[in-house]
Amino acid sequence: MAGYISQETIDEVNSKTDIVRIVGDYVPLTQKGNDWWGVCPFHNDKNPSFSVSPEKKFYYCFSCHAGGNAVNFIMEMEKLSYPEAISLLAKRQGIEIKYSDGGRPQQKEDPSAKLRSEYTELYNRVAGSFHYMLTSTDAGAFALDYITRRGITRETIEKFKLGYSPQDRHWLRKFLSSKNYSDSFLDGSGLFSKRYPDIAFFSDRLMFPIFDRKGDVVAMGGRFLRGNSENSPKYLNSGDLPQYKKGSTLYAFNFARQSIRDSRRVIFCEGYMDCIAYHQCGITYAVAPLGTALTDEQIKMVKPFVREILLSFDSDEAGQNATRRAILMCRRQDIPVRIIQLTGAKDPAEIMLNFGAEVLTKDVELAILDSDFLLSKLQVLYPKDSPEGKKAASMDFFEYIDALQSDVQKNACLEQLCQAFDIDLEAARKDFTNRERREQGVHRSTKTENRVRKGQPELSRIKLTAELRAVLTAVTDNPSFFQKMRTQISVDDLDDIQAKKLFIIMEECSRSGAFSVSNILDRCDNDALKALIFQSSQAYSNAGDSEAVIAQTVESSILYIKKTVLERRRSELLNRIRRLERSALPEDKTQLMEALSQKMELDNQIALFKRM
Numbered sequence: 001m002a003g004y005i006s007q008e009t010i011d012e013v014n015s016k017t018d019i020v021r022i023v024g025d026y027v028p029l030t031q032k033g034n035d036w037w038g039v040c041p042f043h044n045d046k047n048p049s050f051s052v053s054p055e056k057k058f059y060y061c062f063s064c065h066a067g068g069n070a071v072n073f074i075m076e077m078e079k080l081s082y083p084e085a086i087s088l089l090a091k092r093q094g095i096e097i098k099y100s101d102g103g104r105p106q107q108k109e110d111p112s113a114k115l116r117s118e119y120t121e122l123y124n125r126v127a128g129s130f131h132y133m134l135t136s137t138d139a140g141a142f143a144l145d146y147i148t149r150r151g152i153t154r155e156t157i158e159k160f161k162l163g164y165s166p167q168d169r170h171w172l173r174k175f176l177s178s179k180n181y182s183d184s185f186l187d188g189s190g191l192f193s194k195r196y197p198d199i200a201f202f203s204d205r206l207m208f209p210i211f212d213r214k215g216d217v218v219a220m221g222g223r224f225l226r227g228n229s230e231n232s233p234k235y236l237n238s239g240d241l242p243q244y245k246k247g248s249t250l251y252a253f254n255f256a257r258q259s260i261r262d263s264r265r266v267i268f269c270e271g272y273m274d275c276i277a278y279h280q281c282g283i284t285y286a287v288a289p290l291g292t293a294l295t296d297e298q299i300k301m302v303k304p305f306v307r308e309i310l311l312s313f314d315s316d317e318a319g320q321n322a323t324r325r326a327i328l329m330c331r332r333q334d335i336p337v338r339i340i341q342l343t344g345a346k347d348p349a350e351i352m353l354n355f356g357a358e359v360l361t362k363d364v365e366l367a368i369l370d371s372d373f374l375l376s377k378l379q380v381l382y383p384k385d386s387p388e389g390k391k392a393a394s395m396d397f398f399e400y401i402d403a404l405q406s407d408v409q410k411n412a413c414l415e416q417l418c419q420a421f422d423i424d425l426e427a428a429r430k431d432f433t434n435r436e437r438r439e440q441g442v443h444r445s446t447k448t449e450n451r452v453r454k455g456q457p458e459l460s461r462i463k464l465t466a467e468l469r470a471v472l473t474a475v476t477d478n479p480s481f482f483q484k485m486r487t488q489i490s491v492d493d494l495d496d497i498q499a500k501k502l503f504i505i506m507e508e509c510s511r512s513g514a515f516s517v518s519n520i521l522d523r524c525d526n527d528a529l530k531a532l533i534f535q536s537s538q539a540y541s542n543a544g545d546s547e548a549v550i551a552q553t554v555e556s557s558i559l560y561i562k563k564t565v566l567e568r569r570r571s572e573l574l575n576r577i578r579r580l581e582r583s584a585l586p587e588d589k590t591q592l593m594e595a596l597s598q599k600m601e602l603d604n605q606i607a608l609f610k611r612m
Contacts, residue, residue: 006100017070027304042066081113116243127209127217130163140164151353163207172200208272211254218244248297250287259284266302269312277349281357293523312340321504327370331403338367384421462528467496470557
């Protein structure tokens with residue numbers, strides 16, 4: 001950009017911009033008198049304290065005191081510099097941008113803004129090349145055949161600019177260098193290997209361009225199609241870039257935004273193909289996180305537009321765990337949640353391919369409340385006819401109740417829990433109120449409260465049990481250590497709640513091909529657990545232990561957990577045997593003999609572990 005944007009252009013932009021329409025693209029507004037009112041997008045608010053004056057062309061929040069004109073609003077919402085915001089609004093109004101050496105004393109062009117613009121231009125060009133490779137070359141024919149066999153139409157391929165990255169990993173560098181891009185610029189683009197900069201990061205993959213709000217390509221995702229799947233993750237995704245932050249971007253949001261506004265709902269689904277399937281079936285308010293777990297920032301992107309969020313993650317264990325985590329995050333932001341339960345397949349793409357749009361649409365229409373979903377899962381996990389089962393289910397469901405923002409909702413859900421597990425309501429209320437005191441033994445001190453408010457993790461809140469220490473041993477940069485652990489134990493084998501959470505996070509990272517300490521930390525929402533993960537990782541790094549030593553530690557941890565599971569089962573079996581011994585019923589005598597036989601087998605297994 002040469003010189004400064006002229007004062008004439010700035011004045012024309014300010015005079016012609018309809019601030020109500022601009023703000024209304026991000027915040028639902030209701031007219032009261034001469035002004036418009038809505039919920040402030042700049043802080044976590046429930047009440048419509050945010051006003052927009054069309055006469056003054058000004059917005060103001062009476063709660064957090066944020067205010068300004070349309071340019072300021074666009075700068076905040078889109079994270080743009082002043083010149084970028086003026087240029088965006090001028091483009092929307094069809095205003096020609098004029099430059100002058102004088103005019104408003106405006107900042108010189110921000111170098112970071114210039115870099116973002118240049119990389120966005122690069123990614124748009126590369127996405128166009130990959131799209132051509134997929135749709136118009138023999139090299140991409142097999143990828144095109146794959147995607148069409150998955151039920152994706154040519155119209156959808158065009159809409160989402162799907163592409164194919166060539167098998168020749170040197171092609172992209174040569175192609176871009178011939179277009180006069182500098183080596184240093186390409187090195188920082190995220191399109192090439194950091195260790196071998198001549199080699200493309202994406203090769204021989206089906207490509208999914210990632211768009212920003214405006215519809216520009218800012219990043220890429222690539223799906224593995226052929227070769228040795230053990231050596232290649234199913235999906236590769238761009239990391240954070242000057243023009244792209246994955247935790248604050250949603251796939252297909254540019255396509256879905258208007259539909260989200262119109263329907264006042266959004267579907268969060270698991271990945272690119274699921275999101276595309278929803279759109280092709282006419283359900284155009286679907287979006288997806290980008291190679292990571294759902295983030296608070298992504299939820300905030302849709303919060304101003306929606307009355308409810310629908311979750312559509314895979315039906316396998318990791319997908320269900322991701323569903324639970326997303327429910328809690330949405331509820332903490334005071335957004336109602338429903339769960340889509342798919343009919344006859346594990347994901348929307350399979351539903352579309354095998355059953356068609358009608359079945360997928362019906363599944364969406366029949367989405368159930370999140371409380372009903374969680375309670376149905378707990379009824380499978382925990383026996384409702386035993387005190388231990390009632391307690392375990394209660395403690396599990398209390399985390400959900402804790403996330404609710406309304407006392408009326410909390411009370412209603414406590415009643416739901418009590419009805420589902422035949423629990424006395426007053427007893428449940430007491431347990432809910434006092435659970436932290438029972439778990440920790442002491443209340444937080446005022447000093448501790450202040451430290452937590454300041455963002456300092458309260459490490460004493462998490463007891464480093466032997467089980468948690470065992471799981472922490474698998475938190476290293478080598479995914480093979482966790483792969484070994486997950487083949488021999490499951491999350492249900494763990495009793496410590498923090499160990500369970502960490503195991504689930506590690507499983508999610510492993511499934512997405514993004515297993516690393518940084519990604520594990522990124523998915524963890526507990527500061528104290530984060531600190532323990534960091535300390536554990538640093539301890540291994542500082543010790544300088546070889547992979548063989550760490551692998552042996554992991555093996556010992558696996559054995560410990562398996563032994564603990566056996567001992568827990570033996571304890572439960574002993575309680576059952578004592579109960580059956582007191583019974584005079586003939587059928588209980590038969591069950592007693594079976595239980596004694598099971599105890600002998602467990603004793604033998606435990607004895608074997610003790611010799612190892």
